[in-house]
Amino acid sequence: MLERWNPVAEAERMLTEMNRLMSEVFERPLVRARVLAWRPATDVYETGDALVVRLAVPGAKPEDLEVTVEQNVVTVRGKYGYRLSEDEAKQATWYRREITTGEFAESITLPVPVNLEGAKATVENGIVTLTFPKAEEARVKRIPVQISGS
Structure with missing residues (x-):
C-alpha cells in the first residue's frame, strides 16, 4: 500500500x-x-552550654545513621527516604515515584570546643539532633567588676 x-x-x-x-x-x-x-538541610547553633546540630533526614531511623567525630569535625552518614518491604514491592504498581532514597554523608566543622563525653544523638520526625556540651574553655564566664582599691 x-x-x-x-x-x-x-x-x-x-x-x-x-x-x-x-x-x-x-x-x-x-x-x-x-x-x-543529596545533602540534608542543616542547622548549627549554640546555647549557653551546648552546641546543637540538626539535620533534616526524611525517613531516618537510628539503625540507619552513624555519627563520628574526628579532630573537631562531626560526620553524619546514613540513609534517607523509605523502602517498601519485599511483599509490598512485589505487589506495587507505580504511577508516580518522586520520593528519592539513598545514602548521604555530611561533615560539619564544630565552631567551638565540645565535650564528647556528654554528646547525644537523637532522631525524631525526620530531624537528627546532635547535642554537644561545650567544653569549659568555650563557655562564657562572667567576671565581677569591683571598685578599684577595695
Whole structure:
C-alpha cells in the first residue's frame, strides 16, 4: 500500500523523536546528579552550654545513621527516604515515584570546643539532633567588676 508523503507529519515525528532524545540525554542525568549529591538541610547553633546540630533526614531511623567525630569535625552518614518491604514491592504498581532514597554523608566543622563525653544523638520526625556540651574553655564566664582599691 502506497502512502502519500506528508512533510508536516514527518517534521512533527522528527521533533517528537528529538524531544525524546534530548530528554533522555539531558534531563535524566540531572535527576541522577541531584540524587547523588543529596545533602540534608542543616542547622548549627549554640546555647549557653551546648552546641546543637540538626539535620533534616526524611525517613531516618537510628539503625540507619552513624555519627563520628574526628579532630573537631562531626560526620553524619546514613540513609534517607523509605523502602517498601519485599511483599509490598512485589505487589506495587507505580504511577508516580518522586520520593528519592539513598545514602548521604555530611561533615560539619564544630565552631567551638565540645565535650564528647556528654554528646547525644537523637532522631525524631525526620530531624537528627546532635547535642554537644561545650567544653569549659568555650563557655562564657562572667567576671565581677569591683571598685578599684577595695
